[in-house]
Amino acid sequence: MGKQELKWMAWELTSQCNMACVHCRSSSEAESPVGAFSASNAEKLLDDIALIAKPVVVLSGGEPLLRGDLFQIAAMGTSRGFRMAMATNGLLVDDEVCRKIKDAGINIISMSLDADNPNVHDNFRGQPGAFEAVMKAAGLFQKHDIKFIINSSFTRRNQSRITQTYQLSKKIGAIAWYMFLIVPTGRAEGIMDELISKEDYEDILEWHYRMEREEGEILVRPTCAPQYYRIWNSKSKSEGLDAKRRALSFSTGGGKGCIAGQSILFINSMGEVYPCSYFPISAGNVFKQSIGEIWESSELFRDLRDFKRYGGKCGKSRYIGVCGGCRARSYAVQGDYLAEEPFCSYIPEAYSFSIDF
Numbered sequence: 001m002g003k004q005e006l007k008w009m010a011w012e013l014t015s016q017c018n019m020a021c022v023h024c025r026s027s028s029e030a031e032s033p034v035g036a037f038s039a040s041n042a043e044k045l046l047d048d049i050a051l052i053a054k055p056v057v058v059l060s061g062g063e064p065l066l067r068g069d070l071f072q073i074a075a076m077g078t079s080r081g082f083r084m085a086m087a088t089n090g091l092l093v094d095d096e097v098c099r100k101i102k103d104a105g106i107n108i109i110s111m112s113l114d115a116d117n118p119n120v121h122d123n124f125r126g127q128p129g130a131f132e133a134v135m136k137a138a139g140l141f142q143k144h145d146i147k148f149i150i151n152s153s154f155t156r157r158n159q160s161r162i163t164q165t166y167q168l169s170k171k172i173g174a175i176a177w178y179m180f181l182i183v184p185t186g187r188a189e190g191i192m193d194e195l196i197s198k199e200d201y202e203d204i205l206e207w208h209y210r211m212e213r214e215e216g217e218i219l220v221r222p223t224c225a226p227q228y229y230r231i232w233n234s235k236s237k238s239e240g241l242d243a244k245r246r247a248l249s250f251s252t253g254g255g256k257g258c259i260a261g262q263s264i265l266f267i268n269s270m271g272e273v274y275p276c277s278y279f280p281i282s283a284g285n286v287f288k289q290s291i292g293e294i295w296e297s298s299e300l301f302r303d304l305r306d307f308k309r310y311g312g313k314c315g316k317s318r319y320i321g322v323c324g325g326c327r328a329r330s331y332a333v334q335g336d337y338l339a340e341e342p343f344c345s346y347i348p349e350a351y352s353f354s355i356d357f
């Protein structure tokens with residue numbers, strides 16, 4: 001196995017949040033602890049990361065704007081040459097926050113918008129006024145010339161609003177729209193029944209393929225739907241179209257569907273390192289081991305990089321190198337992160353052959 005480059009990381013600077021979204025990965029709320037990263041601990045981690053890579057660093061939470069020293073930490077990352085980004089729910093954004101975002105060198109913001117109307121979005125987010133907060137923040141980001149991305153999460157509850165949410169994201173000035181079909185983890189475990197069916201999942205990804213082919217203004221990408229890479233490649237081929245896609249310099253590196261532990265990682269507020277934000281198994285803790293040591297030699301990361309170890313349909317799939325299946329979903333549904341992706345309709349030729357005989 002060759003050396004893997006860390007290209008993108010999300011860092012939960014606090015688990016405190018001013019919302020209580022039903023599908024939140026970290027089950028954050030107002031009483032959650034800030035976590036273990038004092039400004040000096042944060043600086044030490046940034047120094048350690050600089051020894052192995054220069055990734056995009058997404059400051060997240062909880063709600064990172066609840067931290068008084070957020071912009072100090074962001075500036076530390078900027079001064080070390082990292083491309084800094086921040087994820088916010090928008091509630092605390094005002095003119096002063098916008099000025100601080102720019103001063104600290106944060107280049108891009110991501111916000112969540114899960115419907116095109118306040119009723120569905122606020123219900124999903126467990127917070128009246130959440131929709132208006134995103135609209136207001138989007139206006140402020142445009143006024144201050146701050147780029148932002150919209151992430152939209154869907155379950156059965158709001159899947160009928162997908163097209164309209166994409167259109168609204170464009171209208172409010174997002175430079176990219178990322179559609180995310182919920183992975184059951186954290187608080188989302190309780191909404192297993194709300195997960196979009198496997199059949200609808202495939203239809204939605206096919207809709208996205210058509211939309212992406214026609215979309216020339218903003219960047220669009222289904223997040224953590226690795227089988228989209230299978231759909232994109234096979235449809236492009238059958239339609240005789242170029243399979244190359246546009247990329248955003250702040251995206252996770254592209255090239256492959258699931259890149260958990262391969263070119264991305266997530267660090268929670270206690271220093272635990274995970275393959276991605278939705279993967280509940282820790283690869284180590286930065287207060288016990290260096291991030292370089294965890295990245296290069298943790299057993300979990302090594303497993304995820306070794307496609308020969310993947311099981312079921314994924315193990316026999318010709319798309320394993322471009323897709324790989326969502327390892328967090330395999331773990332959530334089957335208890336084994338190397339098992340086949342449970343939300344993929346594709347049946348590899350080699351697999352049907354081995355079942356028939």
Ligand code: SF4
Binds near residue numbers: 223225278279329
């Ligand atoms: S395991 Fe991969 S596809 Fe699944 S949520 Fe994590 S990064 Fe996304």
Ligand code: SF4
Binds near residue numbers: 230317326344345348
């Ligand atoms: S079988 Fe696995 S690797 Fe193949 S397309 Fe489906 S999820 Fe991806």
